Amino acid sequence: MTGSPKRVPIPRNGVDYRGKVVLAPMVRSGELPMRLLALKYGADLVWGPETIDRAMIGTTTRVNPHTSTVEFQRLPSNGQKNPALNPEQKASVIYRLDPARERGRLVFQLGTASPGTAVEAAALVAPYVAGIDVNAGCPKPFSTAGGMGAALLRDPDRLCAILRALVRDVGARFALAVSVKIRLLETAERTERLVRALCATGIAGLSVHCRTTPMRPREPAIRDQLRIIAAVCREAGVACVMNGDVTGRDEAEKLVEEYGVDGAMIATAAEKNPSVFRAEKDGGQAHWKEVVREYMRFALEVDNRWANTKFSLGQLMPGKSDECKALPKCKGYTEIVEVLGLEEELGERAAEVDKRMGLGPGKGESRAQKRARAREWREEHGEQSLKKPKVPEPSKEASGISSEAIEHMPAAPPSASAVSV
Numbered sequence: 098m099t100g101s102p103k104r105v106p107i108p109r110n111g112v113d114y115r116g117k118v119v120l121a122p123m124v125r126s127g128e129l130p131m132r133l134l135a136l137k138y139g140a141d142l143v144w145g146p147e148t149i150d151r152a153m154i155g156t157t158t159r160v161n162p163h164t165s166t167v168e169f170q171r172l173p174s175n176g177q178k179n180p181a182l183n184p185e186q187k188a189s190v191i192y193r194l195d196p197a198r199e200r201g202r203l204v205f206q207l208g209t210a211s212p213g214t215a216v217e218a219a220a221l222v223a224p225y226v227a228g229i230d231v232n233a234g235c236p237k238p239f240s241t242a243g244g245m246g247a248a249l250l251r252d253p254d255r256l257c258a259i260l261r262a263l264v265r266d267v268g269a270r271f272a273l274a275v276s277v278k279i280r281l282l283e284t285a286e287r288t289e290r291l292v293r294a295l296c297a298t299g300i301a302g303l304s305v306h307c308r309t310t311p312m313r314p315r316e317p318a319i320r321d322q323l324r325i326i327a328a329v330c331r332e333a334g335v336a337c338v339m340n341g342d343v344t345g346r347d348e349a350e351k352l353v354e355e356y357g358v359d360g361a362m363i364a365t366a367a368e369k370n371p372s373v374f375r376a377e378k379d380g381g382q383a384h385w386k387e388v389v390r391e392y393m394r395f396a397l398e399v400d401n402r403w404a405n406t407k408f409s410l411g412q413l414m415p416g417k418s419d420e421c422k423a424l425p426k427c428k429g430y431t432e433i434v435e436v437l438g439l440e441e442e443l444g445e446r447a448a449e450v451d452k453r454m455g456l457g458p459g460k461g462e463s464r465a466q467k468r469a470r471a472r473e474w475r476e477e478h479g480e481q482s483l484k485k486p487k488v489p490e491p492s493k494e495a496s497g498i499s500s501e502a503i504e505h506m507p508a509a510p511p512s513a514s515a516v517s518v
């Protein structure tokens with residue numbers, strides 16, 4: 098007689114990762130409008146961008162009266178003193194979520210190196226999310242130097258201690274599932290040993306980016322360790338989600354079948370076009386113009402930070418399109434809505450958001466404001482955070498603080514409303 102397969106019980110407010118095709122955690126590309134877009138096109142779950150525990154600790158929570166989104170924010174120490182900043186600009190939004198539309202489908206990913214701070218940070222967001230995930234895969238020096246990300250793969254005792262603490266002190270308290278995202282180790286034996294140890298911590302899910310830590314994003318994912326990882330997870334009752342070069346829902350479903358895993362996670366393909374979550378039978382991948390229009394609706398609905406909107410539009414639009422070429426000159430939502438020919442539908446809202454956020458031609462930050470931002474960023478994160486590390490070819494995987502500061506904004510620190518710092 099064969100019993101039903103073992104399964105780590107999914108707590109009341111948690112989610113089962115089985116049978117799901119999900120949006121991967123992505124700094125910058127996994128902000129709220131992109132997550133809402135992925136959900137609209139059929140993603141079953143969405144991971145938010147990695148957020149460092151120390152950046153979350155000390156934030157206050159508020160419901161934005163204009164958007165009904167929940168924001169975890171902090172007032173920079175000089176924000177009170179600087180009259181050049183209006184009250185909304187003073188606060189840095191560290192994490193933003195949509196409690197209604199993401200309900201039961203959002204997984205919060207932590208960058209952490211310590212059980213204590215992991216628990217403290219996760220407890221803040223736990224009432225609003227369906228799962229807490231630990232990033233044990235970021236290969237960047239600023240993450241690994243702090244003992245976070247891929248450094249945890251080399252320190253399994255610490256990683257297991259973090260996961261056990263989260264399961265006990267956050268998972269049990271808030272009835273949430275805890276998961277971990279790892280990369281492959283050099284040999285199947287080493288990966289298997291690690292996965293076995295992780296599965297014994299009480300986690301309900303494990304996602305595996307099928308590249309080793311030194312591998313570059315452009316190198317093809319390697320899948321030959323997947324079956325053994327899936328088998329170890331199955332034995333322990335932990336859901337196993339594969340990641341790496343998955344290009345869309347139909348392919349994801351085939352790969353899940355082929356490798357005996359429980360689900361699949363998509364990053365780069367979804368960053369370019371979140372409609373990859375839509376199956377061919379339901380219409381398949383949408384044209385970029387449709388995707389951009391839907392993106393703009395969400396970005397305006399949630400008052401998305403302008404710099405992030407610009408960045409995401411740059412990912413969604415073909416580089417050669419006239420719209421993409423016009424993007425760098427746009428100073429606010431009204432302008433881009435005109436470029437996209439969406440004035441009739443979105444013009445009014447764009448004007449409102451520009452007004453609220455102080456955007457538009459001639460409304461850029463003054464030098465004093467930029468200097469104030471630079472100062473407050475340094476105060477919060479230390480001089481070091483702005484220095485670009487000497488790495489030959491940085492991968493895109495990044496922890497919140499540094500990818501914003503180092504990778505994408507080398508000339509200036511992130512704006513006061515930078516998310517996922």
Ligand SMILES: Cc1cc2nc3c(=O)[nH]c(=O)nc-3n(C[C@H](O)[C@H](O)[C@H](O)COP(=O)(O)O)c2cc1C
Pocket residue numbers: 121122123124125126145146147206232233234235278306314318340341342343362363364365366368493494495496497
């Ligand atoms: C822009 C970008 C940002 C990323 N940020 C994170 C992150 O915050 N946390 C994380 O665990 N992985 C991060 N990753 C890695 C992805 O989640 C994923 O593991 C990797 O891109 C492989 O999946 P893919 O082949 O579908 O792109 C990021 C990747 C990209 C492209």
